Structure formats: C-alpha cells, structure tokens
Amino acid sequence: MEAQRLKFIQPNQSSLRAEIYQGLSDAVTEGDVGGTTVGTKIVLPATFVGSPRSMIQLYQDAMGIVSKYGKPDLFITFTCNLSWPEITRELFAQQTPSDRPDIVSRVFKMKVAELMSDLTKKKLFGTVNAYRNEIHHPDEVATNSAILHLKELLQTHRRNLTDFGLPEPTAPVHDLQTTSLWNPVQQAANAHARCLELNPDQHAAFNTITKAVFSNALDRQRLFFIDGPGGCGKTFLYNTILSYVRGKQLEAIAVASSGIAAELLDGGRTSHSKFKIPIPIEDHSTCKISRKSELGGQLKNARLIVWDEAPMMDRRVFECVSRTLCDLEDNPRRFGGKVVVLAGDDFRQILPVVFKGVEADIVDAKLNKSILWQHIQILRLRKNMRASPDSEDFQQWPKRIGDGKEELYPQISPSAIKIPPEICVPPNDPHSLIQSVFPNLQENYTKDLYLEQRAILCSTNENVDTVNAVVSHLINALQTDYFSADSIEDTDHAALYPQEFLNSLSLAGLPPHKLSLKVNTPVMLLRNLDPKSGLLNGTRLKVLTLGQRVIEAMILTGSNKNTRVFIPRITLTPSESALPFTLKRRHYPLKPCYAMTINKSQGQTLQHVGIFLPVPVFTHGQLYVALSRTRNFDGITMSLKDNKEPHFTDNIVYRSVLDRA
Numbered sequence: 001m002e003a004q005r006l007k008f009i010q011p012n013q014s015s016l017r018a019e020i021y022q023g024l025s026d027a028v029t030e031g032d033v034g035g036t037t038v039g040t041k042i043v044l045p046a047t048f049v050g051s052p053r054s055m056i057q058l059y060q061d062a063m064g065i066v067s068k069y070g071k072p073d074l075f076i077t078f079t080c081n082l083s084w085p086e087i088t089r090e091l092f093a094q095q096t097p098s099d100r101p102d103i104v105s106r107v108f109k110m111k112v113a114e115l116m117s118d119l120t121k122k123k124l125f126g127t128v129n130a131y132r133n134e135i136h137h138p139d140e141v142a143t144n145s146a147i148l149h150l151k152e153l154l155q156t157h158r159r160n161l162t163d164f165g166l167p168e169p170t171a172p173v174h175d176l177q178t179t180s181l182w183n184p185v186q187q188a189a190n191a192h193a194r195c196l197e198l199n200p201d202q203h204a205a206f207n208t209i210t211k212a213v214f215s216n217a218l219d220r221q222r223l224f225f226i227d228g229p230g231g232c233g234k235t236f237l238y239n240t241i242l243s244y245v246r247g248k249q250l251e252a253i254a255v256a257s258s259g260i261a262a263e264l265l266d267g268g269r270t271s272h273s274k275f276k277i278p279i280p281i282e283d284h285s286t287c288k289i290s291r292k293s294e295l296g297g298q299l300k301n302a303r304l305i306v307w308d309e310a311p312m313m314d315r316r317v318f319e320c321v322s323r324t325l326c327d328l329e330d331n332p333r334r335f336g337g338k339v340v341v342l343a344g345d346d347f348r349q350i351l352p353v354v355f356k357g358v359e360a361d362i363v364d365a366k367l368n369k370s371i372l373w374q375h376i377q378i379l380r381l382r383k384n385m386r387a388s389p390d391s392e393d394f395q396q397w398p399k400r401i402g403d404g405k406e407e408l409y410p411q412i413s414p415s416a417i418k419i420p421p422e423i424c425v426p427p428n429d430p431h432s433l434i435q436s437v438f439p440n441l442q443e444n445y446t447k448d449l450y451l452e453q454r455a456i457l458c459s460t461n462e463n464v465d466t467v468n469a470v471v472s473h474l475i476n477a478l479q480t481d482y483f484s485a486d487s488i489e490d491t492d493h494a495a496l497y498p499q500e501f502l503n504s505l506s507l508a509g510l511p512p513h514k515l516s517l518k519v520n521t522p523v524m525l526l527r528n529l530d531p532k533s534g535l536l537n538g539t540r541l542k543v544l545t546l547g548q549r550v551i552e553a554m555i556l557t558g559s560n561k562n563t564r565v566f567i568p569r570i571t572l573t574p575s576e577s578a579l580p581f582t583l584k585r586r587h588y589p590l591k592p593c594y595a596m597t598i599n600k601s602q603g604q605t606l607q608h609v610g611i612f613l614p615v616p617v618f619t620h621g622q623l624y625v626a627l628s629r630t631r632n633f634d635g636i637t638m639s640l641k642d643n644k645e646p647h648f649t650d651n652i653v654y655r656s657v658l659d660r661a
Contacts, residue, residue, distance in 0.1 A: 147166065184246065187243045187244075187247035188247030188248075194236065194239065199383050204379070206240060208224070209304075210241065213245055213303050223334060223335065223377065228343075237381070253298070254267050255268065256308035257307075259528065260604055262536055263536060263538075263560070264559075265306065265308060266559065270536055274295075276289055285320045302338060307343065310342035311352075315366060315372075319371070321335070347658060350621040351619070351620050353599075398627040401624050404655060415651055415653075421647050423637055425638070427614075432639065434610070456609075457601050457629070460597070465512070468591075472516065479517070484515075484585045486503055509526060511587045516592075517546055517590075520543060522592065522593050523553065524592075525541065525590060529570075534555050539555060541567075552564065553566075569586055570588075571584055608637075609626070611638040611639070621653075
C-alpha cells in the first residue's frame with residue numbers, strides 16, 4: 001500500500017507540494033546543510049501515515065474534537081495480566097502463557113471489548129460523548145515484530161535482510177518449522193492415536209527408530225531405510241514417528257525429494273529448499289548453510305530427519321547433506337550422528353534423473369551405490385494398505401511389474417508385458433480415456449473432490465500437453481490466455497535469438513509460452529514459491545480467479561488443503577538444458593494438470609487413474625509407479641500404443657538396480 005502511495009506521489013509533485021516548501025528548500029540549499037542538495041526531494045502528503053503533514057493533520061483533528069466536546073475527562077490504562085484465570089485454566093500441564101500467545105491475545109482482546117462495553121453501553125461513568133482506544137506496543141517490540149515479519153517474507157524468496165540493508169532482529173527468531181510451534185500435547189495425542197492403527201511391520205519399524213532417537217549410545221544404529229511397495233503405509237508411519245518425537249519436545253525435520261510427497265508429511269519441505277542443496281550437484285558439494293544461521297541452529301537441534309522418496313535422489317545429494325551436518329555438528333559420524341530415516345519403494349520406483357545419462361549413469365547415481373549405503377539398516381513393510389481387501393490380485397500385480405517378474409513377450413518387443421484387456425480402452429485414443437477417468441466432466445469439473453481424486457498419467461510432457469488441451473476443450477467455460485515474456489541471460493547475444501524462437505521453446509519444468517486456463521481448472525505448481533504455506537513444486541491447485549496480475553487458486557491436496565493462495569508471475573529458468581544459452585521466462589509457474597507425467601505423480605494416491613501411453617515408458621520404474629497410484633483394478637484405465645497387439649506395452653526394469661538392493 002505504501003509503495004503505491006509513493007509511486008503516485010513522485011510524478012505528482014507539482015500538485016502535492018506547497019510553495020512554502022520550495023522556499024524552505026532554497027534556504028537549506030544555500031546553507032548546504034545536511035546534504036539535502038543530493039537527489040530529488042519528494043515531500044510526503046498528509047495521506048502518508050507518520051509523515052510531518054500527517055502528524056499535523058492528526059493534531060488539528062484532535063483540537064477539533066476538543067473544541068466540540070471539551071478536553072478528555074478520563075485516561076484509562078488497561079494492562080494484560082498473564083495470571084488471569086481465563087488464561088491459566090486453558091494451559092496444558094507444564095505450559096506457560098508465553099507458550100500460548102494465541103490464548104493471551106484472544107483473552108486480552110475480549111477483556112478490552114468488555115471494558116469498552118462497560119464504559120460506552122452500560123455507562124459506568126455516565127454518558128460517553130466521544131472516546132478512542134488503542135493497543136500500545138513498546139516501540140522496540142513493534143519494530144522487532146516488523147523486522148521478523150519481513151525476514152519471514154524474504155526467506156520465502158530465498159533472500160535475507162542484509163540484501164536490502166535492513167538490521168537483524170534483536171529478539172530470537174523461530175523458524176515456522178521449529179518445535180516451538182508444535183504443540184507437544186497435541187503431537188503426543190496424535191502419536192498415541194496413530195500408534196493404535198499401526199500393523200506389526202509398521203510397529204516394529206516405529207520401535208526401532210524411536211529407540212534410536214532417544215539413545216545416546218555411540219554404537220547405536222542411526223541410519224535406516226524403510227522399504228515397502230506403494231500403498232504400504234509408509235507416509236502414515238513417518239507422520240506417527242514425527243508426532244511422537246515432537247510430542248517429546250524434540251526437533252524432528254521432515255523432507256521429501258518431491259513437492260507432492262513433501263505435502264503429505266507433517267511440516268514437510270522439499271529436500272532442496274530445506275537443506276539448500278546446490279544445483280548442479282557435484283561429488284564434493286556442500287550445502288550453503290552457516291552455523292550461525294537460523295537453519296543451521298535448527299539442524300543442530302534436530303534429533304530426527306525423515307526423508308521420503310529417497311531413491312529418486314542422486315546419491316551425491318545424501319553425501320552432500322551428510323558432509324554439511326558433520327560440519328554443523330563438528331561430528332565426523334555420518335549425518336553428524338543424527339538419526340536419519342530414508343524411505344521409498346525400495347528401488348522399484350523411478351530412479352534419479354541424470355541429464356543425458358544412459359543406464360550406467362543412472363545406476364551409478366542411485367542411493368545404494370553411495371558409501372553411506374553399507375551403514376544403513378533396512379526395515380521392510382510388506383502389507384499393502386492402499387489396496388482394497390477384495391483385490392488380492394492387484395496387490396501383487398504392480399509389485400511383479402516393479403520387480404521385473406511379470407511374464408515377457410519377446411516376440412512383440414524385448415520388454416513387452418501383457419495388460420489385462422478389461423482395463424484397456426482403444427489405443428492412442430485420449431477421448432475414450434478422458435471419458436472413463438472424467439465421467440460427466442461438464443457437470444462435475446467444478447467439484448474439488450472430483451478433481452482431487454483423478455488424473456491421467458503420461459510418459460512424456462508432449463502427451464501431457466495433448467491430453468490437457470483435449471480436456472480443456474471439452475469444458476464449456478470462458479478461457480483466458482496468458483503469454484510469457486522470454487529473454488536470454490546473456491544480453492550481448494540477444495540479437496541472435498529472436499523473440500519468436502524463444503517463445504516456441506518448450507522445456508521441462510517451464511510453463512508453455514501460451515498458458516490457457518479456465519476457472520476451476522486443476523493446475524500444478526512448477527516451483528517452490530512458499531514451502532511453509534504448502535506452495536511446493538508439484539502442488540495441485542484449482543483456479544478460482546484469473547486476474548491480470550495474479551491468479552487466485554485453492555490448494556487441493558496436503559496439509560494445506562482448501563487454503564486460498566495467490567500465484568504471481570515470476571522469472572523461471574530451466575535447471576538443465578541442452579541450449580547454448582540460459583532461457584529466462586517470466587510467467588505464471590503453472591501448468592494444467594488434468595494430466596501429468598508419471599514422474600510427477602510419484603507419491604500420490606488417486607481413486608481413478610488413466611494411463612496414456614502412445615509412447616511407452618522409457619526408464620526404470622515408470623510403469624510400476626503409474627500402476628501403483630490407485631487401490632484396485634477398477635481405478636485403472638489404460639490407452640496404449642496403436643499396434644497389431646493392442647494390449648501390450650513395454651516395462652523397463654534395470655536388473656542391476658534390483659540385484660544390488
């Protein structure tokens with residue numbers, strides 16, 4: 001608001017300045033006092049709160065009130081008392097009022113309102129002609145609160161106060177993910193309720209990990225890998241462990257290799273945003289975390305780190321984080337001696353993405369090739385919690401595919417497997433697939449649950465764009481087109497690449513030049529905008545309002561579900577590209593997600609999944625991930641490549657990966 005005022009004031013000085021100010025400026029200039037001759041003078045009008053004109057106007061207003069109603073008769077000071085019974089009786093055992101500022105502020109506000117009612121409505125001191133009340137905070141507290149708020153906003157965009165010449169706050173700062181904001185009593189209650197639902201495998205893993213957290217023995221096992229197929233309740237187990245540790249008033253950090261998986265963890269963040277992992281990663285990289293920073297302090301205090309979807313991440317990332325924690329803790333033990341729980345679908349799922357890498361490069365990047373792997377204890381979960389009780393066959397089918405044990409048909413192709421005909425629609429036919437996955441689309445496309453529970457998965461971004469365009473065309477609603485502003489980082493060579501060429505580029509991780517959206521369209525976020533608020537790379541949202549400068553949307557999944565957010569335009573660059581220049585695309589970091597890539601779907605559970613494979617899967621684990629997103633055969637529909645054998649598709653499995661695991 002103040003920035004808009006200042007922007008208006010600057011070009012309107014002729015109408016805002018009074019002539020007397022010009023004379024004063026001349027007098028000061030002649031005396032050359034205070035360096036005021038430098039720059040252009042901008043005089044703040046009375047509408048700018050806190051300016052001299054504003055204070056004079058307030059004084060004149062006060063004198064006008066006094067002239068009509070007379071001088072004030074009563075000056076009443078009302079101070080908050082932390083010993084009020086309304087506050088103390090709401091506290092849990094071992095809590096102090098400072099632990100629950102929400103209760104203190106709420107009770108104080110109610111007390112002030114009651115006092116004003118006694119004075120004005122009940123006329124405790126007689127009829128009131130005029131009154132004014134305000135809550136006064138000490139200047140130091142108000143200033144510190146403002147700086148803390150600015151610091152939080154800047155951290156969202158990976159900036160800090162020193163970038164703008166602002167001082168550090170004088171009071172302690174608490175990161176939004178620290179234990180100070182986790183109610184230990186509530187966390188303990190959550191852990192107790194969840195423990196009652198654990199199956200034997202989950203309970204055994206829970207006991208093993210929690211004993212390690214509370215043990216100080218140097219020879220105690222502290223690195224774990226939870227192995228289990230999709231749907232075996234790994235996320236439920238992680239959240240139970242996190243609640244249990246936080247209920248003991250200890251720091252527990254939850255991260256995941258993808259934004260979608262991070263959303264499902266209590267207090268989850270993506271590993272890159274939490275640990276400041278460098279891009280690209282090298283063999284001897286370290287995270288950019290200072291010992292004296294807030295994040296450094298939080299990591300030092302952490303007793304537990306839970307890291308979901310670990311097999312997706314390059315082994316060098318874990319080695320990088322381990323080196324960083326060793327440095328922060330000044331402890332040579334792996335990960336600085338902390339209890340670290342890695343998890344994922346063993347190595348059946350999609351492996352790390354290696355730019356222009358062949359099978360050997362991908363295999364070399366996987367976690368179990370790391371020097372850390374020999375020190376990790378594997379805890380196995382076997383029971384599929386995602387599958388329905390009446391679908392025993394379905395529980396085993398994706399697992400056989402992930403293990404590479406499904407029968408092959410080499411006469412069709414070296415990696416061909418047969419898909420049950422009853423879950424197939426005509427090959428290479430997106431319309432039939434859409435009709436199956438999104439029935440009665442026009443009547444239901446505005447419903448949140450309808451959009452949340454279904455999606456179409458494709459192996460390539462090109463097919464994703466095709467399906468999204470077809471679905472959008474089927475919906476009878478007003479469409480808004482947004483266009484990007486493209487440039488290159490090296491302006492000296494900008495003339496070599498015309499705007500039309502830059503606009504035509506379609507790169508992974510970037511929105512298209514022309515982004516076509518309709519109200520109620522499900523979209524996927526392509527960048528970590530605000531991890532603490534649930535705006536992560538991979539977050540699914542529903543469009544509510546298509547504005548000129550921002551897009552209003554609502555989060556569809558995760559712990560921040562149903563939260564309304566505003567998505568601005570930002571400048572995006574691809575993390576990896578074969579282009580001889582770095583493309584800068586200023587656009588909304590969104591893409592429609594009626595359809596998404598199989599890689600992006602990893603970590604999600606859906607009721608209805610369509611799998612569109614006119615181009616078969618091309619890397620390890622993709623088909624397994626696609627098939628394990630739902631609970632039973634009734635939730636899967638597939639449209640395969642159009643060939644002589646319509647019910648066959650390729651299943652890529654790297655045997656060397658599974659043998660080492």
